[in-house]
Amino acid sequence: MKLVIGIVRPEQANEVLEALYRAEVRGFSISRVQGHGGELDRVETYRGTTVKMGLSEKVRFEVAVSDDFVETTVEALAEGARTGEVGDGKIFVLPLERAVRIRTGDTDHGAVTPQDK
């Protein structure tokens, strides 16, 4: 079991959702985050105050998957998020110790595999 974390551009979030759907990855959560990953700073000006915006808005996907699904998930995240320009984001894969489906008490593989019907 792995936890796949993808940090992507907000404007690519819909593409990523589509890619995950096509790859039949059905369980994930997303959150809005701010971060910095080496991209160029945006310069903005407010009434004469010029600032470099060091943090960019990103969307963070968290997907817990069984080992068979890791490659599919990483590919889907990368395919959906890639524009080819600096700032497309990162994907991290972490080992996952335990997972529990709260409703049924299923654990681990059973918990991260979507149930049919």
Add this chain to the structure above:
Amino acid sequence: MSALAGLPAAAAGIDTGDTAWMLVATALVLMMTPALGLFYAGLVRSKNTLNTFMMCVAAIAVATVTWAAVGYSLAFDGDGSIVGGLGNAFLGGVDFAPRAGTAIPELVFFAFQATFCIITVALVSGAVVERMRFGPFLVFAALWSVLVYAVLAHWAFGGGWLQAGGTLDFAGGVPVEMGSGFSALAAALVVGARKDYGRQALLPHNAMYVLLGAGLLWFGWFGFNGGSGFSTGDPSVLAFTNTLLCPACTLVVWFALDLIRGRKVTAIGAATAIVVGCVAITPAGGYVSPGWAMLLGALAALPSYAIIVWRTRTRVDETLDVLAAHGTAGLFGIVFIGFFAQLAWNGTSDGLLYGNAAQLWDQLLAAIAAPAYAFGATYLLLRLIGAFTPLRASGREEAQGMDVVQHGEEAYVTGEGAILVFPDGEPDQPVADPA
């Protein structure tokens, strides 16, 4: 002739009561443009909030200048059939003397009409928000305010061929509503759809802005319609009260349509209904009885509602439905006059229902000519500007949002991670942490 010593008297032929009302009405109509900015900004995605509002601010900036330079003169100097003259260009001869046919100074008349030109330019922006570049929009606004708005205003208000032929248009069904609505359709076709249109749900980001904007528009519309009699006389009073009655009926019918279609009454639907109702009564305000104004409001909801539902299923990304809300409801109001105008209420003319079929013909003529000219002229104008400079931002920029790309600002900036840049070479690092 002032009773108070030392106060300058108004020029001969000026009615101070009329003038006082028109000064207020002018300010009310000017407020409608920022109100429209709120209405539009709420309907777009958050990354385009400022750009959308700024198009309305740009209309105030650009159209005021072009109106003072030549627009007003082309619209209101003389009674040429197609356009007016240049006698009032650069405000020549626009002073304290009364405007012909009114008892208010021409300066006030000029300012009142300027606010109409401004909001009409701002209305058209609704078709191209979220992708049109700001620079080309400024050029478009300047040329459109003269080549399209001033011409249509002359036809309907300034003694041009429609007015001379007997077409009734109380407050701008021809230049403002049909002018903006059908120009918006042309603009949407030339500029093209947003890149995500039809593929992703592009939702309004702040329904409260939309409701607040619609409310302020309605408030301002009392000056728009109530001022279009240029007096405090009967036509103005009738138009003022009809501006209350008609949109209220549109709201009620819109509620019913929403209930039938989705089992819920929607807030953004209600905001739209307010605008549709105000638009419908704009041409008819001073010509139909209060009872018929209520019928007009109720009926005008139907075609606009249908077009909004239908348009979103097409590839035409006329983004904020200017055609449905303004073009369609304006056309409906213009034609409605042809049936329900009543000499007993307006002192001018009867419609078909009261035995004057000729009035209906005059109204139909306007309902054909104004859309045709607005659509055709706008289409050509944007094609021309587009031949010199790209009209729209790149797909990458569109994804980032027009606020950052076009203005270097964000509407909802948090300030986290922002680093001060000192202009004169001081340290560009933040002040050291005191700890």
